[in-house]
Structure formats: structure tokens, C-alpha cells
Amino acid sequence: MRYISTRDKNTSFSGAEAILRGPAPGGGLLVPESIPKLTAAELDALAGMSYPERAGYVMSLFLDEFTRPELTDFARDAYGPAKFDGGEAAPLRKTGEGENFLELWHGPTSAFKDIALQMLPRLLSASLGKTGERRDACILVATSGDTGKAALEGFRDVPRVKILVFYPRDGVSDVQKLQMTTQEGGNVGVCAVNGNFDDAQTGVKEIFSDEDFRARLGGRGYFLSSANSINWGRLAPQIAYYVSAYCDLVKSGEIRRGEPVSFCVPTGNFGNILAGWYAKKMGVPINRLICASNENYVLETFIKSGLYNKRRKFRATLSPSMDILVSSNLERLLFELSGGDDRLTARLMKRKHDYRVPDEIRARVAETFRGGRCGDNRTKEIIGRVFAEKRYLLDTHTAVAYGVLEDYRASSGDKTATVVVSTASPFKFCASVMEALGESAGGGGLDLIGRLEKLCGIRAPEPLKALRGKKERFTGETEKDGMREIVREFAERG
Numbered sequence: 001m002r003y004i005s006t007r008d009k010n011t012s013f014s015g016a017e018a019i020l021r022g023p024a025p026g027g028g029l030l031v032p033e034s035i036p037k038l039t040a041a042e043l044d045a046l047a048g049m050s051y052p053e054r055a056g057y058v059m060s061l062f063l064d065e066f067t068r069p070e071l072t073d074f075a076r077d078a079y080g081p082a083k084f085d086g087g088e089a090a091p092l093r094k095t096g097e098g099e100n101f102l103e104l105w106h107g108p109t110s111a112f113k114d115i116a117l118q119m120l121p122r123l124l125s126a127s128l129g130k131t132g133e134r135r136d137a138c139i140l141v142a143t144s145g146d147t148g149k150a151a152l153e154g155f156r157d158v159p160r161v162k163i164l165v166f167y168p169r170d171g172v173s174d175v176q177k178l179q180m181t182t183q184e185g186g187n188v189g190v191c192a193v194n195g196n197f198d199d200a201q202t203g204v205k206e207i208f209s210d211e212d213f214r215a216r217l218g219g220r221g222y223f224l225s226s227a228n229s230i231n232w233g234r235l236a237p238q239i240a241y242y243v244s245a246y247c248d249l250v251k252s253g254e255i256r257r258g259e260p261v262s263f264c265v266p267t268g269n270f271g272n273i274l275a276g277w278y279a280k281k282m283g284v285p286i287n288r289l290i291c292a293s294n295e296n297y298v299l300e301t302f303i304k305s306g307l308y309n310k311r312r313k314f315r316a317t318l319s320p321s322m323d324i325l326v327s328s329n330l331e332r333l334l335f336e337l338s339g340g341d342d343r344l345t346a347r348l349m350k351r352k353h354d355y356r357v358p359d360e361i362r363a364r365v366a367e368t369f370r371g372g373r374c375g376d377n378r379t380k381e382i383i384g385r386v387f388a389e390k391r392y393l394l395d396t397h398t399a400v401a402y403g404v405l406e407d408y409r410a411s412s413g414d415k416t417a418t419v420v421v422s423t424a425s426p427f428k429f430c431a432s433v434m435e436a437l438g439e440s441a442g443g444g445g446l447d448l449i450g451r452l453e454k455l456c457g458i459r460a461p462e463p464l465k466a467l468r469g470k471k472e473r474f475t476g477e478t479e480k481d482g483m484r485e486i487v488r489e490f491a492e493r494g
């Protein structure tokens with residue numbers, strides 16, 4: 001299977017090369033040149049498998065330089081009990097008629113990013129061998145909070161890899177910040193950026209497209225790579241949990257074989273929900289993909305109108321991992337829905353502030369996607385209400401999705417069984433969750449973890465509780481303009 005650039009179809013790479021590279025040269029993203037299909041018989045067979053076997057199977061269809069046993073072994077390591085609490089990476093939790101939560105946050109950093117970022121280091125290390133790459137990888141990450149920690153944890157002390165994370169100084173929760181600044185490992189670095197997530201992400205993208213800079217790093221024995229969801233190695237493991245959720249719904253009798261389900265996904269960079277679209281294209285019976293936004297609802301507007309306009313005020317919300325105005329992975333969807341029109345994709349992506357897609361593409365978006373938004377007050381109301389009614393505690397991001405699903409069901413009358421993709425543990429966002437439950441979050445910080453545990457009678461994830469004893473290692477900060485210099489120093493440090 002070859003991977004082609006969304007902005008130039010003649011540029012192509014193997015799967016292993018795509019994983020090492022991250023984005024395509026010239027600013028595009030890499031997508032598989034065709035989408036493999038899963039037959040009904042294969043879906044039946046997958047239903048009888050464990051999660052690592054399902055993940056190995058699905059990924060092997062996209063990454064043919066890797067064998068299925070090899071990928072299944074990676075998945076056993078990545079998703080085993082040593083990494084995922086309870087030994088289950090993507091359990092479904094039924095909370096009502098046709099209402100299920102796909103809990104993707106039982107991994108080491110308590111957010112769904114672990115599913116991809118426990119796998120990516122294994123894929124990347126193997127790709128170094130498969131391609132004969134002699135240089136070492138220097139991975140740059142821009143994070144809205146959760147990717148950074150998950151990537152640090154996934155890549156820590158991985159041979160031949162260094163990883164540097166940039167996060168927006170005032171854009172992450174106390175717990176998220178401490179998770180990153182206390183990171184252990186000899187090959188890691190963390191730096192705050194004075195700006196928001198889009199500033200950090202743009203800064204990283206600029207460094208990637210600076211050929212002179214890359215050449216200089218190359219001279220020192222490094223190539224740049226990415227652990228953001230612009231790397232196909234993050235998308236492939238995510239497709240597996242959509243397939244797996246479908247299998248589990250059939251297995252539990254919640255739906256019949258072949259009956260469609262919908263997914264409602266709290267969305268930021270469009271990586272999670274895009275994996276759902278690929279699963280649908282592979283043949284998983286998915287009806288709607290409902291894209292949930294917070295007050296930064298650039299995607300809701302896009303899905304409803306075909307207009308993507310990032311020139312708007314950036315709002316810091318209670319769901320910081322969705323505070324994004326430039327949703328990178330939408331580029332992949334536009335390329336796919338335009339029938340692989342690289343020139344159109346390049347033209348739209350190069351516009352500075354906004355673009356409008358042609359009507360045919362807008363219609364194709366509307367065949368599958370619905371968009372909605374949920375503001376901070378309602379997010380809190382939902383956390384309080386769902387806990388009171390179901391004794392089920394949502395984090396702020398998952399609550400946004402739940403609110404958007406309620407609206408969608410009320411306005412459409414659609415009763416298709418639906419899975420809300422649950423992306424973080426509520427204990428990552430203690431202050432907001434406490435307030436949603438009507439308690440004061442005075443004092444903030446790590447004390448809230450214990451208070452929230454007592455209040456709800458739910459155990460917090462161990463790695464979050466363990467933050468208390470950890471020392472802060474990384475207190476550096478930079479302006480956006482200074483990011484390149486930080487990367488250079490980091491790469492040159494022994």
C-alpha cells in the first residue's frame with residue numbers, strides 16, 4: 001500500500017516511510033492510495049477476537065510491510081494490562097437504550113490519545129529498521145494538552161528517538177500541565193509556548209516546512225518526525241476501535257449483524273472522527289458521524305455551510321483539548337471526498353483565512369456527518385445531570401459530545417443506536433467536574449483528585465494520583481518565534 005500526498009498525488013511513500021515522515025513534503029498530509037475493505041464475514045471473525053487481535057488485523061490491511069502477527073504482538077504490548085487499567089483498551093459501557101460510551105481513557109495518561117500513542121512508537125521503531133533509515137528521529141509535538149503527555153509517555157526512552165513537546169502556556173489544565181512538566185525519561189523535552197494551541201501547532205508546522213533547518217538537523221544525524229495526528233501512524237490504530245466497538249455491539253446483542261450504528265465524537269483536530277470515517281469506508285455499518293464542538297465551533301459551521309473560516313475569536317473553554325480553530329485532519333477528508341483532487345485540496349489549504357468547498361463536496365460531507373456544539377454552561381449541566389441520573393461521571397469533552405447527541409436526537413428523531421466516544425477520564429479535569437457537581441474547586445491542583453474521588457465514590461487513575469510525588473523537570477517557556485531555536489538546542493544536546 002502506498003501513501004500519497006493530499007496536495008500532490010505523484011508524491012508517494014510506503015507505510016513505514018509515511019510513519020517516519022509524518023506530514024508529506026510541501027505541506028500536504030499522507031493518505032492511503034486506496035481504502036481496504038472488510039467483508040461481513042471478516043467482521044464476524046473479528047467479533048470473536050481480543051482487542052489486540054482486532055487492532056493487529058485492521059492495521060495490517062493498511063500497513064502491508066508489517067505482518068499481521070507482528071502488528072498483533074505490538075498491540076498486545078501496547079494494550080496489555082501493564083498499560084491499560086483492567087487490561088481493556090476500548091471497553092463499551094451501556095448507559096441507556098441505544099446509548100453507549102466507548103471508554104478510550106484507561107491507558108497510562110488517561111486520555112484516548114494513548115490508544116494511538118502506545119502503538120506509534122512501536123510502529124516507528126520498526127519502521128526505522130524496515131526502511132534502513134540511519135538517522136535518529138527527533139519528534140516534534142504541538143499539544144492542546146493530552147497529546148503531549150501521551151506522546152512523551154509512549155516514546156520515553158525509546159532508542160533512536162528524541163521527543164520535544166510544545167504546549168500553550170495558559171491553555172491546559174493543572175493536571176495536564178503537571179503530567180508533562182514532571183515527565184521522566186532521558187530523551188524527552190517539554191516547553192511552554194506563550195500563545196494558544198494554534199500558535200504552537202503553526203510553529204511546529206513552520207519548522208517542518210523549513211528545508212534549510214531540516215538539512216542542518218540532518219547533518220547532525222536527525223530527521224524530524226511528528227506524533228501529532230497528521231501522522232498516519234496515529235490514524236491507523238484509531239480505526240481499530242471503531243471496528244472493535246461495532247463488533248462488541250453485535251456480540252452483546254445490542255444490534256443485529258449489519259445493523260448500522262452512529263458515533264458521536266468530541267472533536268478538535270478531526271483525527272478521532274476521521275478514523276471513524278475510514279472505518280465506515282472499510283465497510284463497518286456506520287450511519288452518522290456526529291461531530292461535536294465546544295465554543296470553538298468552526299467545524300459545526302463547516303459541516304452545516306461548507307465554509308471553513310478560522311478568522312474568529314479563539315475561546316478558552318472547559319474542554320481545552322477541543323480548543324482548536326485549525327483542524328488539520330479535515331484536509332484528508334476533503335481530499336478523499338473530492339475523489340482525490342490534489343489540486344483543489346492544495347488550493348483550499350493555501351488560503352489564509354477561509355475557504356468554501358464546492359457544493360458536491362458539501363453534499364458528500366452531509367451524507368455522513370452532522371455537526372453540533374455545546375457551550376461551557378451546558379457542559380457542566382450535563383455532567384451534573386448524567387451523574388445524578390446514571391451515576392456515570394463524564395469528563396468535559398465527553399459531556400460536550402453527549403450534549404450534541406441530545407440535540408441531534410431531538411431535532412432529527414433518529415433513534416439509531418449510538419456510541420459516544422469518551423475521550424478522557426474526568427479526573428484529568430477535576431476543577432470543572434467538581435464545579436459541575438455543585439462543589440467548590442477552591443485551591444485547585446492535585447488535592448482535587450482526592451476530593452473528587454470521595455465525592456463520587458469512583459477511583460481515580462493511579463498515574464494521576466502518583467503525580468503528587470513527582471518533581472517538575474521542565475519549566476522553560478518561549479515565544480512562538482523562539483520555537484526553532486529550542487528545537488535546535490534540544491537536538492544538539494547529547
Ligand SMILES: *Cc1c(COP(=O)(O)O)cnc(C)c1O
Pocket residue numbers: 111112113146147229266267268269270271272273321322397423424
Ligand atoms: C485530543 C482530544 C480530543 C479531540 O480529538 P481530535 O482527534 O483532535 O479531534 C477530544 N477530547 C480529548 C479528551 C482529547 O484529548
